[in-house]
Amino acid sequence: MEPNPADPQHPPSPAEQPQASPAPAEPPRDCPLCPRLAEYRAANRVAHPDWFNAPVPGWGDPKAWLCVVGLAPGVTGANRTGRPFTGDHAGLLLYATLAKFGLSHGVFDARPDDGLVLDGVFISNAVRCVPPENKPVPAEIHTCRQFLTAQLAALPNLKVVLALGTIAHQSAVKALGGKLPKVPFAHAAVHRLHTGYTLVDSYHCSRYNTNTGRLTAPMFEEAFAAAIAAR
């Protein structure tokens, strides 16, 4: 079922309101294509009826030259709030870094209605529905790629994709028409794809990666600097 602004049971995502996705690239709110994730979504709707609990739409500037692609919504983050990287730890470093590079304006306050605006940037995920334990299985990643592919295709000014983590990297390579064996993941690596897009990699800005030092703020900024240089 498509979101219906007139239906309070199926309101549009907050992300669709101030900066609507350019998509026909959004899955329906009750997308049934991944049974395990649909079951988890249903359980979350029962346990937390005030949460978003649906495929989280991409969000940002429809004129974006850069698309940041994450893995999947966090259960208490984007799955709760309806905006990518909003409401849990993973968004803290991402939105701070966007602000530092002048890629957003307004103040990030971890709420979809915080008034933050992205400038030249769009944010999406390889998998739109929250997976149990943050771990989508390969079939789910494969099935949801159609929406990532459509979303990237719907950004007319897109030049660079910044993939957060190996799964996002692999999905982005395929969504952009690249060949995986020729494009290995490495932090801050810059891949010029034959389809004309540039893919830049970063370790994911998850709580685990930032707490363990696998990803530091300077490392993340290095990846963003590479993305800006590749524009």
Ligand code: SF4
């Ligand atoms: S992860 Fe994607 S394909 Fe799977 S149910 Fe959710 S929206 Fe549909």
